[in-house]
Amino acid sequence: MTRRIVVLTGAGVSQESGLDTFRDPDGIWSKYRVEDVATPEAFARDPRKVHDFYNLRRRNLLAGHVKPNTAHAALAELERIWPGEFLLVTQNIDDLHERAGSQNLIHMHGEMRKVRCAACGAVTANDADLSLASVCGACTKLGALRPHVVWFGEMPLEMERIGEALAHCDLFISVGTSGNVYPAAGFVAEANVAGARTVELNLEPSLGRSHFAEGHYGKATSVVPEFVAALLAER
Ligand code: BV8
Numbered sequence: 001m002t003r004r005i006v007v008l009t010g011a012g013v014s015q016e017s018g019l020d021t022f023r024d025p026d027g028i029w030s031k032y033r034v035e036d037v038a039t040p041e042a043f044a045r046d047p048r049k050v051h052d053f054y055n056l057r058r059r060n061l062l063a064g065h066v067k068p069n070t071a072h073a074a075l076a077e078l079e080r081i082w083p084g085e086f087l088l089v090t091q092n093i094d095d096l097h098e099r100a101g102s103q104n105l106i107h108m109h110g111e112m113r114k115v116r117c118a119a120c121g122a123v124t125a126n127d128a129d130l131s132l133a134s135v136c137g138a139c140t141k142l143g144a145l146r147p148h149v150v151w152f153g154e155m156p157l158e159m160e161r162i163g164e165a166l167a168h169c170d171l172f173i174s175v176g177t178s179g180n181v182y183p184a185a186g187f188v189a190e191a192n193v194a195g196a197r198t199v200e201l202n203l204e205p206s207l208g209r210s211h212f213a214e215g216h217y218g219k220a221t222s223v224v225p226e227f228v229a230a231l232l233a234e235r
Pocket of ligand 1 (some may be wrong): 009010011012013015016021022023024027038091092093109149150151152153154155156175176177178179180181182201202203204206218219220
């Protein structure tokens with residue numbers, strides 16, 4: 001009997017909403033180098049370049065045409081209907097899961113629509129472009145704001161809560177991730193140790209394919225609603 005579900009999502013779940021993935025042929029890492037825009041060293045070396053990188057992605061996310069798709073909606077519906085525990089962990093920094101209605105949600109790599117102040121530590125909502133001229137809304141310090149995003153070499157957020165959920169889950173579903181980035185790519189191994197059923201829903205088999213008991217391949221807007229419908233019919 002499945003009672004506790006943990007879902008992990010990556011950039012593939014937002015691809016059909018118009019947001020670029022990272023490692024697809026025309027993805028973000030084909031246009032930018034991680035070392036230039038997604039590490040603390042990059043931000044220390046050239047904050048303007050890093051701000052511009054996130055300002056562009058934030059503006060794109062806030063553009064009218066970017067909306068949750070049926071995969072986001074199916075996951076929100078599953079959470080709403082499911083009688084047991086449900087936790088959605090996303091590697092994505094967009095807010096499409098929230099907009100689709102997901103509630104028990106962890107952004108383990110942070111959120112593009114929030115900023116963090118290096119001076120006072122406050123994390124606040126922000127949709128405006130950031131620059132060295134930006135002022136912290138909490139402590140009014142100038143030029144201390146950074147995107148509230150986890151860069152390479154930084155500890156992902158809420159790892160204890162995620163580890164606890166994985167250690168007790170009966171079903172682990174991975175959606176739209178290539179299984180390149182740790183510690184997220186290691187979650188399926190933790191779910192296997194817990195004896196959970198492990199399912200991968202992706203456009204193509206990921207690097208972690210061999211760790212999953214099941215895989216259903218295709219576009220997220222097809223395979224996710226189909227899997228959710230089958231799961232709810234099994235109850
Ligand atoms: C850390 C935020 C240590 C920024 C990101 C072992 C253990 C621990 C760490 C490491 C390790 N080995 C190496 C490391 C270091 C590193 C790492 O994993 N490097 C890799 C590249 C080798 N990890 C870290 O640095 C992490 N931090 O370990 O800290 C520590 C320890 C103690 C104390 C302090 C520190 C931090 C990693 C987080 C980095 N930040 N993002 C931003 O977004 O700008 S990572 C970045 O990659 C995104 O978050 C993204 O979500 C994530 C994973 O990418 P995916 O989501 O999978 O996207 P991708 O394009 O790769 O794949 C898309 C998939 O979707 C594909 O499979 C595609 O086929 C599919 N798809 C496409 N379209 C569709 C589709 N599927 C369905 N439908 C479609 N339409």
